Amino acid sequence: MIELQGIVQTYLGPTGPVEALRGVNLKVPRGGIFGVIGRSGAGKSSLVRTINLLNRPVAGQVRVDGQELTQLAEPALRAARRDIGMIFQHFNLLDSRTVFGNVALPLELAGVPSAEIGRRVDSLLDLVGLSALRDRHPAHISGGQKQRVGIARALACKPKVLLSDEATSALDPETTRAILGLLRQINRDFGLTIVLITHQMQVIKQVADQVAVIDAGRIVEQGAVIDVFTRPAHETTRSLIDEILPQALPDSVLARIRGFMAAHPADQGCLLRLAFAGDDADRPLLSDVIRRFGLDLNIVHGQIDEIQGRPFGSLAVHVRGAAERIAAAVAHLRGAGVLVREQELGHA
Ligand SMILES: Nc1ncnc2c1ncn2[C@@H]1O[C@H](COP(=O)(O)OP(=O)(O)O)[C@@H](O)[C@H]1O
Ligand SMILES: [Mg+2]
Structure with a gap:
């Protein structure tokens, strides 16, 4: 479904160029939940933002659903991006808009007629369990509810892929479980391919089918979650697993x-x-x-x-x-x- 080839990303930092991605190759199969885990600064956000070209890599190809995004001109790229929804750690909601208004925004931008917008947003709010809060503003709902708005908004244009950049990192464990459960349900019900970026093995353990471990801009290990957990090959993977399943005996x-x-x-x-x-x-x-x-x-x-x-x-x-x-x-x-x-x- 998603194929990254030879992705290199370099930023201009205050002390010179920062190599955030150093040749990433990744294949994300259709219809699963694919986790990418790494420590802070490993390049996770750079990687996920490459998939929808929010970040254009300095080298490499990005292929999503058979389309090579790196070759597309701006209008075609905009259309392709509608097939890729995204949710964020800090939700990125518009404070001035209601819950309903936030979910409606991408549909308005896509020129969907307003009666159709009303129907679609209502059914999305129903899906994420927020119908009763449709007229509230973000300031008056909880973090978990804000992320539900983020998810409904990300699904508004019926994407084929959902990208999640630390979407549960600002939430408590209970709310995290609920949000991950919702993502799993959406993945199953709509066959949506989900790429989930996180620094928490707990999140990978709960919801991912496959996992790739990123370290200093490189994918150092990947495979089915159960295999990686039982036979971690790379030191970074081991130390991440160790946080939830300590290997050393007391x-x-x-x-x-x-x-x-x-x-x-x-x-x-x-x-x-x-x-x-x-x-x-x-x-x-x-x-x-x-x-x-x-x-x-x-x-x-x-x-x-x-x-x-x-x-x-x-x-x-x-x-x-x-x-x-x-x-x-x-x-x-x-x-x-x-x-x-x-x-x-x-x-x-
Ligand atoms: N816009 C930017 N300008 C300069 N350096 C950046 C920028 N974005 C990220 N970086 C650097 O690139 C590296 C990877 O960052 P990032 O992709 O955000 O990692 P992660 O999401 O895993 O924490 C880090 O060293 C970070 O400081
Ligand atoms: Mg990040």
Whole structure:
């Protein structure tokens, strides 16, 4: 649906040129929610604003729905932009207009007859749950409601693509969940392709199908969300995931295991970290291991979460038994798709 090729963006900063995008290639498939995550300054806004050419790159091609936007002259580009809606962190509503008036604006600009505007805006406000607030001004509604207005406005011209630049970053977690739920519903109901820019892994985890990680103007990793969460390859990805799913074990856990091992020199066992995702997580793998390999197994730490209804998580288990049986159990778990590694215990 969207194809970026060799995108380079350079700004003139106070101390010289700033390379915001250093050759970005990205393919966003039709009909999904595609997340782009990165830290502040990574180039996310530059990237998303390239998709509708709000920011014209110094090099590279932008193709949206088969049209090469970088080749279009101004009138054709304006028409193409109507197929691309956008929502923003700070909503960008007009304070002087009512809720209704804000949603109506793009339709007025597109020359839609006023009776048709009335009908369309009413149905959009119904969709985002704001019918009762249609005559309020932005100053008198909450942040979540403002973003609902932003979403209704972005959908007014029936776009094929919706771009979201940190649309939930100014909202509390509860409101964020509600807005992301609304975006998911719109994605499903209208088959709208959504590109969602964020610095929060929580947002990616809740709603994205695929994710690309941007770091210093480059895409450093991408894939299905569940794969990236379970097998992050790049350091930036790991540290972003770590914020919601810490990988390091608490010192207290390590100290307890060290204490046990010191007290049982003949039967220390080992501490294993298991990471699993998707369907494996539903199988009774651990009780399997205990039964089949006759091991003693103690879960000392763990987190189990969900990505779009699929369980994923990590466990730390202290395993005791004969070394060759532990090795066989590890092989069995790996064969079942669980990532297994031995945890270093370090020193007190
Ligand atoms: N208009 C601009 N002029 C100069 N530098 C800019 C401009 N916009 C962005 N930058 C710089 O480009 C880099 C990427 O910015 P941006 O795309 O806004 O990142 P993000 O949205 O990930 O925080 C940053 O170093 C930023 O300071
Ligand atoms: Mg930004």
